[in-house]
Amino acid sequence: MSTYVARYQGRIVAANTLGSDRRADYHDVPRVVFSDPEIAATGLSEEQARPQGMDVATVALELPKVLARPVTYEKEPRGNLGLVADRERRLLVGAWAVATLAGEWIHQAFLAIKTCAPLGALLDSVFQFPTFSQGYLEALEKLDL
DSSP: OOHHHHHHHHHHHHHHHTTOOOOOOOTTOOEEEOSSSEEEEEEOOHHHHGGGTOOEEEEEEEHHHHSSOOSSSOSSOOEEEEEEEETTTTEEEEEEEEETTHHHHHHHHHHHHHTTOBHHHHHTSOOOTTSTTHHHHHHHHHOOO
16 A cells, blocks of 8 residues: 555565564554645544544644744744544544644654553653644643543
C-alpha cells in the first residue's frame, strides 16, 4: 500500500531470515499524503473508536491560533491538529494533522499510541518550542478528560 509499509515488511522479513521471530504489527500505522500542506494520521478516528466501546475525548486545534510562530521555512504557518483519547484508559488512540511537515511530526503521536504511553506521561513531556510539535501539548492540555 505504501513504500514505508513495504520497507517495514522488508525489515521484518530480514530479521526473520536471520533467526528472529518478529511479526508485523499494522495497528496504528501512520498514514501520510505528501501534499501541500501534508495530511497525516495515525490510530483511530472518533468514528472508529466509538463503535469499539470507547468513551472518547477529542480536540481539534487551528495551529496558528495556539502556537507562537513555529520555526519553519513557512512565513505564514497554517494547519490543524486533532487528537482522540480513550477516557477510561487515559490513552491517546488517534491523531491527525493537516499542516506543514505533518508527515514528520505525526510520529510523536504514533509512538504514544503504539507504546500505550499514559496521557499523564505525555502531559509531563518536554516539547520543543516554538515548533509544530508544540501543538501536541496544546491539544493534550485541551482534551476533556
